[in-house]
Amino acid sequence: MAVRLEHVSTGYGDRMALEDVSVALPVGSLTAVVGPNGGGKSTLLKVIANLLPAWTGTVEVLGGPLGVHAADIAYVPQAESVDWAFPVSASDVVMMGRYPRLGLLRRPGREDRAAVAAALAAVGMPDLGDRQIGALSGGQRRRVFLARALAADPQLYLLDEPMTGVDAITEHDLALILEAEAARGRTVVATTHDLAAAAHHFSAIVAVNRTVVAQGDASLIFDEDVLTRTYGGHLVFVGDRMAVLDDAHHHDQEAHGEVHHHDSDQHRHGPG
Amino acid sequence: MNALTDPLQFQFFVRALAASTMVGLVCAVVGTYMVLRGLAFMGDALSHAAFPGVVAAYLLKGPFYLGAAIAAVGTALAIGWISRRGNLRGDTAIGVLFAGMFALGIFLFSTIRNYVGDLFGFLFGEVLGISVGDLAGLLVLGVLVLVIVGIFWKELLYATFDPLGAGAAGLRVVALEYLFLVLIALTIVVSLQAVGIILVVAMLVTPAATAQLLTQRFGRLMLVATVIGMLSPVVGLYLSYWANSASGATIVLVETAVFLVALVVGPRSGLRRLVDRRRAGALTPRAVGEI
Numbered sequence: 386m387a388v389r390l391e392h393v394s395t396g397y398g399d400r401m402a403l404e405d406v407s408v409a410l411p412v413g414s415l416t417a418v419v420g421p422n423g424g425g426k427s428t429l430l431k432v433i434a435n436l437l438p439a440w441t442g443t444v445e446v447l448g449g450p451l452g453v454h455a456a457d458i459a460y461v462p463q464a465e466s467v468d469w470a471f472p473v474s475a476s477d478v479v480m481m482g483r484y485p486r487l488g489l490l491r492r493p494g495r496e497d498r499a500a501v502a503a504a505l506a507a508v509g510m511p512d513l514g515d516r517q518i519g520a521l522s523g524g525q526r527r528r529v530f531l532a533r534a535l536a537a538d539p540q541l542y543l544l545d546e547p548m549t550g551v552d553a554i555t556e557h558d559l560a561l562i563l564e565a566e567a568a569r570g571r572t573v574v575a576t577t578h579d580l581a582a583a584a585h586h587f588s589a590i591v592a593v594n595r596t597v598v599a600q601g602d603a604s605l606i607f608d609e610d611v612l613t614r615t616y617g618g619h620l621v622f623v624g625d626r627m628a629v630l631d632d633a634h635h636h637d638q639e640a641h642g643e644v645h646h647h648d649s650d651q652h653r654h655g656p657g
Numbered sequence: 658m659n660a661l662t663d664p665l666q667f668q669f670f671v672r673a674l675a676a677s678t679m680v681g682l683v684c685a686v687v688g689t690y691m692v693l694r695g696l697a698f699m700g701d702a703l704s705h706a707a708f709p710g711v712v713a714a715y716l717l718k719g720p721f722y723l724g725a726a727i728a729a730v731g732t733a734l735a736i737g738w739i740s741r742r743g744n745l746r747g748d749t750a751i752g753v754l755f756a757g758m759f760a761l762g763i764f765l766f767s768t769i770r771n772y773v774g775d776l777f778g779f780l781f782g783e784v785l786g787i788s789v790g791d792l793a794g795l796l797v798l799g800v801l802v803l804v805i806v807g808i809f810w811k812e813l814l815y816a817t818f819d820p821l822g823a824g825a826a827g828l829r830v831v832a833l834e835y836l837f838l839v840l841i842a843l844t845i846v847v848s849l850q851a852v853g854i855i856l857v858v859a860m861l862v863t864p865a866a867t868a869q870l871l872t873q874r875f876g877r878l879m880l881v882a883t884v885i886g887m888l889s890p891v892v893g894l895y896l897s898y899w900a901n902s903a904s905g906a907t908i909v910l911v912e913t914a915v916f917l918v919a920l921v922v923g924p925r926s927g928l929r930r931l932v933d934r935r936r937a938g939a940l941t942p943r944a945v946g947e948i
Contacts, residue, residue, distance in 0.1 A: 434825035455827025462821045471693065471818050472873045481818065484811045485826040493811075517873040533822070543825065 386445070387412045387541055387572035388433055393442030395432055402428040404596050406442070410574060410589070415567035417583035418576040419606070420593035421616050426576040427463065427545050429593055433574065434460045434543050447540055454541075456485050459534035461544040464526060469519040475529045476501050476514035482536035504532040509558055524555035531559055535566075542566065544575040548582050560586035580606050664898045672792050673784045677890030677908060680784075680851040680860060683799045685886030686806055687844045688861035689879045690837060692869065694817050697862045698748060699736070699838070702755035704845045704857040706732035708762030711779045711849065716765065721779070722794050725849055729842035732758055737838050741831070782853030782905025784894075791850060799847045802840055813837060814875060851890070852905035860886070863912040870919040885915055 388410040396402040403425040410416055418426045431437040432444060435451040435458075447454035459482065482504070483497040505514050508528040518526060527547055534542055542563070548556045563573045563586070577583050583590060584606040592598040592605065592615040599611040606612075664670040691700060710728025714721045732754050739754075740747035766776060778786060787795075806813070815823040816833045824830040841861075848857045868881035893908030900907070 431821075434821070436821055436824050452827070455825065458825050458827075460822050460825030462819060466821065467819065472869065472875050472878050473818060474874060477875060478818070481811075481815045481822070482826075484815050485823075485828060487811070489808055489812070519873075537826065 386410065387414065387447055388574065389443075389445040390432070390439075391443045393432060393439045393444060395428065395437055395439050397437075401440075402595070403432070403593075406432075406593075406597050408591055408597055408600060410572060410591075412572055413567055413570045414589050415563060415573045415587050416575070416589040416591055417587035417603075418574065418591045418593055419578070419580060419583050419615065420598070422578070424594040424615070425596075426578075426593050429591075430460075430543050430545055430574065430576055433541075434458060436460070457540040459537040459539035459542055461530045461534055461542075461547055463545045464523070464530075464550060467518075467526075467530075469526070471518065473518060474514060475510065475516050475518060475521065475525075475532075476505060478518055478529050479504050479514075479532045479536050482533035485537070500536045500538070501532075504536040505529075507535055507562065508532040524551040527551050527555060527559065531562060535562070540571060542571060542573045542575070544573070546577060547575050548577055548579060548586075556582060556586075580612075660899065661895070664895065669785055669787075670894070670898065672787050672789070673894055673904065674891060676787050676792050676795055677784050677851045677894060677904075678887045679796055679799045680848045681864070681886035681888075681890045682883055683802050683844050683847055684857075684860040685864040685882040686803060686879060687840055688863075688865040688886070689868070689875075689882050690806075690813055690817060691841060691861055692865040694837070696841070697858065698751055699733075699841060700845065700861040701858040702736070702751045703729045703733055703838075703842050704849070704854045705755050705762075706758035707842075707845055707849060708759055708779070708854055709765055710762075712762050712765040712769075712776060715776060716769070720794070721849075722791075722798065722846055725846045726798075726843065728758065729845050730839050733838035733842040734835065737835050778853070779849055780853050780855060781903060782849075782851055782856060784851040784904050785897075787850055795847055795850065798843060802843050802847065805836070805840060809833065809836065852908060856905050856909045859909040859912060863909070863916050864889070867912070867916040867919045870916075870923040885912065889915065 386409050388408065390406050390408045393406045394401060394404045406425075406429065408429075418429055420426050428437065432439055433446060435446075435455060444451050447457055479501045480493055480497065483493055483500060487493065487497070502511070502514070505511055508531050510525060510528055510532065513521065513525065516525075518529060521529065527550075531544075531547065534544070544563075547559055547563075551559070560582075563575070567573050567588075575587070584603050588603055589601070590603055590605040591600045592611055594615050594617065598615045599605055599608070688700075691697060707725040707729040710724035710726070711721050712724075713719075713728075714724025717724075736747070736750050736754055739745060739750040745753075769776075777783075812823070812828050812833055813836075816828055816830045820830050844861065845857050848860055852860050864882040864886040865878070867885055868878045871881055872878050889911040890908045893911040894904055896902070896911065897904040897907035
């Protein structure tokens, strides 16, 4: 297993965001983490990335405890958490993917520059390396961050909303790259609020709403029972058609006092 | 030419030039990261926090570098620790400790009965009076800071730009944050004699802020900041020699003037954009709204 969580609970401050999560993701799997806003999708990714400690339970990544194989992990943050005015070019950002393996004292060399160029070409941006990141479109920005992950040559990709706010062509391109990486034995985990994208581009689904509601293959997306349990009050039936009401803004640390009626029964639990 | 060469016959002037260009270099390098991390206020806080260390060193007749370093580094680590615990916002922790430490400095200062002219030099800067020993200490400490940045520049850059991505890939982001706070503290210790506690923040922030107006690439930004940081003290020292004005304040005024020029005529300034738009004949309603 590339990722194994057993009975993991965690949160921010004294507020629990995930409770008793158990997940196992095999090597080479291509998994979409779906669920409502504030349901803990990004939090789950952060636990796997060793960015947020588990309060209880055990986490094993790439066959070892957290932190041991960090250099084999590439994490792509949500677009909103990036300072796009930062004075770096697209290729500067992609080069950062090479830093952890370089280690201290070694400067990026010819091999690293070749890897950066190859990664930019792979995401369809061979000529835009010199562009300041703020001057790129939303889709190009996501491509650059995927290129950074590719340049790191990781065993495990952790992508937070990689397909949010991108055009259909970019979504398709990014999905093809992730499929190819999974096909050569790399494990891919991506959060998405877009159920159609999850069903089309991913082979496995983990549905999260403060805990893992369901996990299985992509057909889970069409399971009414799973959707009802995942989205609760956000799920609307119009005749025999079903729609998920899920606003486009993402924030896994919503303000205190924010009410989500889909998880009212879990609010009573205190921190473990 | 005499106006330029005359001052050089005085050793104190040559020492001041060496000291203040080194200070400008170190401040520009560390200040580049500081500005990108939004830590300008931290620079002001740590310089004030160094004051009790300077006074204590004076009272105990120890080297002022040591006292200032202990006080500034200690405060930097305390601010980092308090703000990481999460109960207080970072700027709140900075505000409390900075005022408290400066008060401790003034308290100690007020207990001294005899003449304390030397200590006023630390408040306002007195680089023209720097001794050979202090210059040597400044150079050693400055080189130390530059060497540390030279070792960790990539990691500091990655952790500043994307702490989540850097942390997931195994960089020790928290340790790098503490390391950077220590670097700011040491830079301030290096700069105290040249520009004084009150004006150090300008040496740290102004060159990098000016460079941000001129370029959008990290490497060039640091280079431009370094050039401004090293040339401004030279110009400032000559001006202060000719005008017989306070050296630290004159250096800072030169940097501020360069910043204002970049603000008005730089490629990323509002004025330049306006002129370009007028030239392009595209004074659209939106452009008018921005004016």
